[in-house]
Amino acid sequence: xxxxxxxxxxxxxxxxxxRIESDGHVIxxxxxxxxxxxxxxxxxxxxxxxxxMLPDGDGRDFLRQHRAKNRATPVIVLTARSQxxxxxxxxxxxxxxxxxxxxxxxxxxxxxxxxxxxxxxxxQPIKKLGDVAFNPIAxxxxxxxIDVTLRNKELRLIETFMNAPGQIFSKQKLFDRLxxxxxxxxxxxxxxxxxxxxxHLVGSQLRISTHRGLGYRLDxx
Amino acid sequence: xxEVGQISGSLRKRLIITLIGGGAVLAVLIYLIVRTYATQIxxxxxxxxxxxSVTSILDAANLRKGDIEIDFPYASFSMLKTASDDRIFxxxxxxxxxLSGYERLAKMNPKTGTGSTFGNTIFKGANxxxxxxxxxxxxxxxxxxxxxxxxxxxxxLNGTLNRIGQNVxxxxxxxxxxxxxxxxxxxxxxxxxxxxxxxxxxxxxxHDLSPVISPVPRxxxxxxxxxNKLMGRLDQSLTRSEDFIAEAAHRVRTPLATVRSYAEAMLxxxxxxxxxxxxxxxxxAVDESSRAxxxxxxxxxxxxxxxxxxxxxxNLSELVTDLVIRLTPIAEMRDVQIKLEAGEAIQVSADVIxxxxxxRNLIDNAxxxxxxxxxxxxxxxxxxxxxxxxxxxxxxFPNEEMHILANRFERGSNSESITGSGLGLTIAQDVAEAHxxxxxxxxxxxxxxxxxxxx
Numbered sequence: 001x002x003x004x005x006x007x008x009x010x011x012x013x014x015x016x017x018x019r020i021e022s023d024g025h026v027i028x029x030x031x032x033x034x035x036x037x038x039x040x041x042x043x044x045x046x047x048x049x050x051x052x053m054l055p056d057g058d059g060r061d062f063l064r065q066h067r068a069k070n071r072a073t074p075v076i077v078l079t080a081r082s083q084x085x086x087x088x089x090x091x092x093x094x095x096x097x098x099x100x101x102x103x104x105x106x107x108x109x110x111x112x113x114x115x116x117x118x119x120x121x122x123x124q125p126i127k128k129l130g131d132v133a134f135n136p137i138a139x140x141x142x143x144x145x146i147d148v149t150l151r152n153k154e155l156r157l158i159e160t161f162m163n164a165p166g167q168i169f170s171k172q173k174l175f176d177r178l179x180x181x182x183x184x185x186x187x188x189x190x191x192x193x194x195x196x197x198x199x200h201l202v203g204s205q206l207r208i209s210t211h212r213g214l215g216y217r218l219d220x221x
Numbered sequence: 222x223x224e225v226g227q228i229s230g231s232l233r234k235r236l237i238i239t240l241i242g243g244g245a246v247l248a249v250l251i252y253l254i255v256r257t258y259a260t261q262i263x264x265x266x267x268x269x270x271x272x273x274s275v276t277s278i279l280d281a282a283n284l285r286k287g288d289i290e291i292d293f294p295y296a297s298f299s300m301l302k303t304a305s306d307d308r309i310f311x312x313x314x315x316x317x318x319x320l321s322g323y324e325r326l327a328k329m330n331p332k333t334g335t336g337s338t339f340g341n342t343i344f345k346g347a348n349x350x351x352x353x354x355x356x357x358x359x360x361x362x363x364x365x366x367x368x369x370x371x372x373x374x375x376x377x378l379n380g381t382l383n384r385i386g387q388n389v390x391x392x393x394x395x396x397x398x399x400x401x402x403x404x405x406x407x408x409x410x411x412x413x414x415x416x417x418x419x420x421x422x423x424x425x426x427x428h429d430l431s432p433v434i435s436p437v438p439r440x441x442x443x444x445x446x447x448x449n450k451l452m453g454r455l456d457q458s459l460t461r462s463e464d465f466i467a468e469a470a471h472r473v474r475t476p477l478a479t480v481r482s483y484a485e486a487m488l489x490x491x492x493x494x495x496x497x498x499x500x501x502x503x504x505x506a507v508d509e510s511s512r513a514x515x516x517x518x519x520x521x522x523x524x525x526x527x528x529x530x531x532x533x534x535x536n537l538s539e540l541v542t543d544l545v546i547r548l549t550p551i552a553e554m555r556d557v558q559i560k561l562e563a564g565e566a567i568q569v570s571a572d573v574i575x576x577x578x579x580x581r582n583l584i585d586n587a588x589x590x591x592x593x594x595x596x597x598x599x600x601x602x603x604x605x606x607x608x609x610x611x612x613x614x615x616x617x618f619p620n621e622e623m624h625i626l627a628n629r630f631e632r633g634s635n636s637e638s639i640t641g642s643g644l645g646l647t648i649a650q651d652v653a654e655a656h657x658x659x660x661x662x663x664x665x666x667x668x669x670x671x672x673x674x675x676x
Contacts, residue, residue, distance in 0.1 A: 009475060015482030022489075053471060080474040097547070102478035102511050105485060110550035151556045151594065172497065176489055180554055181504040185593075 001116075001125065002044065003027040006036040006062065007051040007078065012101075016049070019105045024163035031055075033062045040066065040073070047112055048075045050095070060093055067094040074119045076111055078103075106180040110152065113137060127162050130205035130220050134162055143204045153178050153193050154200070161197075161208065161218035170215040232415075236408040244400025248393040255392075259385040263378050264350075270300055271352035272337040274371050278311075282367050284360040289315055289367060303377035310344060310372040316365055326351070326370055347374045414438050418445065430456035462525075466518050473514045481507045516644040523575060523648055527655040530572045538563035538601055540573070541580060541609060545599065548584050556594045559584070563601045569676055571656055579652035582645035583611050583672050590615035590670065606658075607676040617664035626662060649674060 003020055007013040008031050020027045028043065030036035033056050040048070048066075052059040063075060077098040091098070096115045099108055116137045127134045133142040139155040141148045150158065160169060160177050174194075175187045194216055198208055205221045277297040283290045291313065301309050312322035326344055337354040351372035358365050414437055421435060432449035481504055488500045545561050552559050587597045595614040602608050618626060625631050627650040632643040649672075650660040658676040665671050 009479060011479045012475070012482050015479075015486050018486055080471040080478065097550075100511075100515065101474045102481040102507060104508070104554075106554050107551060110554045114550040114553070152553045153556060170492075172492065173489065176485075181485075181501055181508065 001025040001046045004045045004048045052079045074115045104180045168217045240404035248397040252393040255389045275354040279356045305377040307374040314368040477511045537567040561599045567603045575652045579649040587613040610673045612671045614669045617670045
């Protein structure tokens with residue numbers, strides 16, 4: 001997936017880019033509307049993350065111009081405003097969703113997934129590893145031609161593993177990926193989800209190995 | 222409730238009473254003037270005939286051999302003939318000595334050579350008008366003064382006067398009636414621009430603060446001018462406070478977002494359990510404060526809107542379905558499933574923004590308190606009244622705190638691990654009450670909270 005982030009706050013932009021890249025996506029960053037217009041002119045994006053208050057204008061202006069050119073690229077607006085009426089006007093202008101700053105990365109991830117699911121139709125990317133196919137948008141895991149719909153946490157877990165097969169992920173790292181900080185769960189909950197994934201992967205060429213004191217790894221036979 | 226202010230009388234009533242009162246005074250005045258004038262004219266007519274009669278009798282008087290001889294001319298009495306057969310009396314005096322006629326007919330004291338004098342008196346039980354005149358006769362060494370009084374009853378005159386009086390009274394009454402009609406018409410015409418202005422302002426939506434531009438009479442111009450100025454100021458202060466709220470939210474949340482992002486990034490690199498715990502509570506504190514800031518500002522906006530409901534017809538099922546779509550990603554994060562049971566379209570008259578905010582808060586709450594991988598049930602019913610119930614499978618409300626949870630900043634004792642500002646239920650309750658409904662909290666028998674928002 002290729003993202004475009006339009007955000008003038010450098011720190012926030014860096015943090016968002018870091019998180020999205022570590023999810024295995026590509027992201028470009030435009031600090032101004034002017035830059036953003038050039039970026040969309042040149043490259044194809046799957047999703048645009050758009051801040052509302054930008055130094056050279058209102059994010060809504062970008063949205064209007066973007067939609068006027070009949071571009072269907074879905075847009076999620078990042079807004080620091082809280083007024084409901086403001087949100088409504090954004091949706092009227094053609095934003096597909098919005099998220100209020102500050103946001104949980106898990107929420108941004110969930111919203112991106114939901115928007116892409118609604119928008120991308122059949123052209124959804126499938127990741128293949130061995131005899132296992134995985135559709136991260138629909139959350140469908142195909143093992144020996146049988147489709148399994150994954151729950152959100154299982155989905156995020158397999159996505160993490162499949163983006164970097166052979167890499168050991170510590171419990172902590174996985175926990176940060178899976179849970180939002182408002183969830184009051186112990187890190188041992190990871191074991192439950194790893195257990196579930198293992199069950200789904202039974203009979204395939206993939207398996208998740210435990211490395212005592214280090215974490216888990218996805219292995220390909 | 223809107224204060225009407227003190228009402229002192231009615232402009233319409235005052236105008237009508239003034240106009241009708243003026244009309245009544247005018248009608249009576251017309252009656253009196255015309256009647257007096259008519260009486261005077263009629264009296265003059267009678268007087269001139271009486272005078273002529275007296276004069277003609279005096280003229281017929283002669284001194285013959287020291288005696289007075291009067292040959293009454295026929296015309297002297299026939300000229301006094303009237304339609305109602307008025308009676309005629311006369312008396313003749315010579316040097317104050319009664320000569321002939323009705324002796325008791327009072328004698329006016331006419332002055333010689335000054336024509337006739339007139340007066341009223343009662344004679345033989347009738348109102349009479351009398352005329353007297355005198356003449357000095359000189360001849361054969363004799364000089365004598367002859368006085369004659371002729372009186373006539375006033376039946377004919379009174380008849381005429383009554384007829385005129387009746388007509389004048391009728392005319393006055395007609396005039397008065399016309400004044401009444403004119404008074405009502407003129408009052409309505411004068412008040413109409415005021416009524417138009419009132420209705421044009423009443424018909425406006427609560428957020429329409431544009432100036433009044435339709436033309437008004439000159440007398441109302443200062444009022445409309447002040448009104449427009451007031452509305453302009455109000456509009457400005459509203460826009461300013463709305464801008465301020467948006468700006469405040471932006472200012473507070475953007476740095477919080479940065480703090481949160483850094484903390485999150487840092488957390489990825491920190492391994493020591495102790496430090497991780499600290500980082501995580503930091504992130505939660507950021508979430509808490511940004512949520513509180515958001516809800517405080519929402520609450521401020523809602524308090525303002527509650528006083529000026531912008532009611533429109535809303536399809537409740539559609540509104541809730543839309544909200545559920547927006548909130549599904551949040552539910553998915555915790556693998557919570559939202560089940561929505563919405564029948565056909567349910568129309569209610571409500572302020573969309575308020576209802577959206579209230580229901581969003583309620584669903585948000587349910588999602589927060591629902592355990593992982595559970596179901597949140599949303600049921601919308603139309604009868605007996607539109608109602609939305611939201612049920613979760615969490616721990617439910619603490620029984621002893623149920624009645625205070627909707628109070629501002631009040632949070633349940635089981636909410637320690639969950640971020641929240643304590644304003645969500647307050648907002649929902651305020652909105653429900655503003656729409657004439659209520660918010661009720663209960664626990665389900667099988668466990669879990671149930672919140673019902675009814676209209």
